[in-house]
Amino acid sequence: MSEGLQKKSSSWKLAIACGGTGGHLFPGLAIADCLHEANHQPTLILSEKPIDRLASEDSSYPKVFLKSLGWQSGQRLRFLAFFPLRFLDCLKWMFKYRPDAVLAMGGFTSLAPTLAALLLRRPIFYHESNTIPGKAVRWLAKVASLGFVGFESAKALLSPARVVLTGTPVRREFRSLERSFCCSELGLDPEKPILLITGGSQGALGLNRKMMQALPWLHQSLPQCQVIHLCGMQEDLSSLRNAYSQAAIKALVLPFMERMELALGAATMAIARSGASFISEMAAAGCPSLLIPYPHSADEHQRVNARTLADANAALFMDEKEMTPQRLIAAIERLSADIPFREKIQENLQTFDAPDAAARISEQMVHYLNCGGFLGQNASASTLSAPSGAKPASSMLNPERSMTMMP
Template sequence: MGDKSVMLAAGGTGGHLFPAFALAQELGRRGVAVDLVTDERGDRYGTGFPARAIHTVPSATLAGRSPAAAAKTIMALASGVRAAYSLIGRVRPGAVIGFGGYPTFPPLVAAKLRGIPTAIHEANAVLGRANRMLAPRVSRIATSFEQTALLSEDLAARVCFTGNPVRDAVIDWSARPYRAAEPDEPFNLLVFGGSQGARYFSEAVPPAIAQLSLDARARLRIVQQCREEDLADVRNAYAAAGVTAELQTFFKDLPERMANAHLVIGRAGASSIAELTVLGRPAILVPLPHAVDNDQLRNATRLADAGAGWCLEQKALTPEKLAATIASLMDKPAVLSAAAHAAKQLGRPDAVVRLADLAEELIGARTTNRA
């Protein structure tokens, strides 16, 4: 198939799949063929991944600390490396780029064994477990934040700060400037918990909204992502509070919904952070608790420290506290506008261009880095 191609390795979670999707779009514009290698979850979000082929190789995540669990994981990864080695021999990509998570481990190791240039992309503010294992073995390391925790200093020469790529639709909607709602205008509140929604927000946000004043509730226009089993309860709660709400299990037009929002409430996954900052939208971020390496807390803290949003940890978040925060922000358009501006300053709309430059450098089509 030739060397003018790149193989992308990404697991079936939105945080890994969406930046790979954005890079595939950009490489396609440059005439570079793309293959995607993933685990059995594949493209479960129905994105229609822009690759000439989608390949599946075995993988596993360490699910326990027992010797039996470790042995099972090692066997699955070894099987994946053998399958990926054979696949890469057939496809013959010019480079292989991984986007984190254990599904990227077999293709990156196999590429190393075949002498093919490799890179990993870290979406979060802390280097993930799989990427920590791969970092010493790859040609280049692309980061989404200028400072990435747990990234060894002796690898600094391989690091390239690119930012986290976002999909074309996000870039398109980023041209819409933010305008805060005045106190007598409707207020658009968007609530989502990442690519799969979140039970927590279905349980936590409606009780908080119910505590707002009648005037505040009358102003609200809520768009919320919910799990199928939570839809009826959330719909009934908002109806009882007299609040206008649109609920869906998944919004394919989420970038447009984000662009239209005056305030977002969400988790602090890497893709959400990247999209919020490129769009320049203020957000109340509730990091997923108990996440490995506290990656979401680190992501949210980076935004909060820059004045681009508010980080509220779930363990200390009561309906009263969330209601007070929402009410305060609804009455302070200048504060929201300032946060939107700060978020926009953090955004890297050129991240996909920088990462595509790196990919072309790896396959020999580009000899210099973009400044």
């Protein structure tokens, strides 16, 4: 550790690169909350995607918005062409803000901040939520001081000596859910079943189209069922609303819901993609679900995520290519009517819930910055030590003005 870090006596400034998808952003926000409460200073590095702006607009932490592209097929030349500009943006910002460390939550949005931190000799941490590490995380693992993973299988594929199994952070709002309150906030009847449908920020289109086909069967099978349908940033919003109206099903159809805890707190069951962040929120809320992995996820990590839960009898599993209206309705009927099955799923979901994940990650990073090492695999996260003289903050940091970095 550098001499400057050894002499540090005030709170630490940590940049959290968590843009690109809700699966990166929401765990990053949970960690930011823990750091802030221990009197440290988190800043969020986000992409300019609408999902990032929408999901973070109520957060009062300082934010930096960077243009970003993923490493998808067909965009790789553009990624390579624009990456130097993104890197220079990060470097300028880091010279101005001077963070003590960078935490990368995965995805290619985190590469430019990480490379800038490497050049400035700042400690680098990362978190991988999925069962199979993505390409960006596999590279990060080679240069990071310490890594954190949500699943044991991911740890084995990285650098085990410098990786801690923590689980995936979930915001604390998911820990104190009152169904009657959640239903009231959403204008739904708590005496009737509620189905949540969400495809995440990337994979909603296939679910949207199949559910529109299944609505007549849903009304016939469960005429009292209400639906919360988060359709993503697609062009399906008006079509879906019309389809629910024609099927005489009470439905709340939205592109996105920032307060996802209300949706999961109200829902009696869910149909969803199997991104690791949603799985962690689902486990925290104890919501029985049918998981339909996004078929184009990198390295089929969503399929492995879903299979991991299905093999543990903590969720139902269905391939998208096998998704028909009839099979969807059969799964919904089972999740709704088979009470012993629902209770068993809820019991098994507890295995995948890590209520102290954000605190453990925060504690490990602060300990590393204070002492130059990590606490070990089984360290307790009952308290998060702040530097000498710091007191837990009782309110959010006063926001600095958001910055949009452009070429």
